[in-house]
């Protein structure tokens with residue numbers, strides 16, 4: 001059974017923790033790991049703008065620190081028409097996922113579009129095969 005609703009609710013509550021006083025653009029992300037656990041993140045900005053962290057990167061950090069190894073499914077939510085992951089986050093998702101992993105992109109009302117990591121990052125750079 002699909003866990004998209006669960007991912008959506010988790011990402012939406014993560015988004016509420018967003019620290020984004022500069023962009024005022026709050027983002028939430030939720031990931032399912034290989035054990036079926038959900039990990040979340042929000043964007044966390046900094047006065048030195050490029051030092052901010054995206055929601056997806058924080059969620060990956062949580063997954064790794066909880067002992068997770070792989071991303072099996074991802075969802076990103078923002079109050080926007082289509083808040084797809086930025087280029088850097090596409091690479092980060094590929095590192096822990098694979099080209100077939102689904103990335104749901106949601107607004108505050110629900111999922112608007114489904115992608116795969118491979119469709120977001122065609123011919124993505126990889127150095128090692130996944131476990």
Ligand code: THU
Nearest residue numbers: 023025027043054055084085086
């Ligand atoms: N942001 C994310 O958290 N994820 C994305 O994939 C796109 C952008 C954040 C970064 C910054 O804090 C704010 O959204 C505006 O760019």
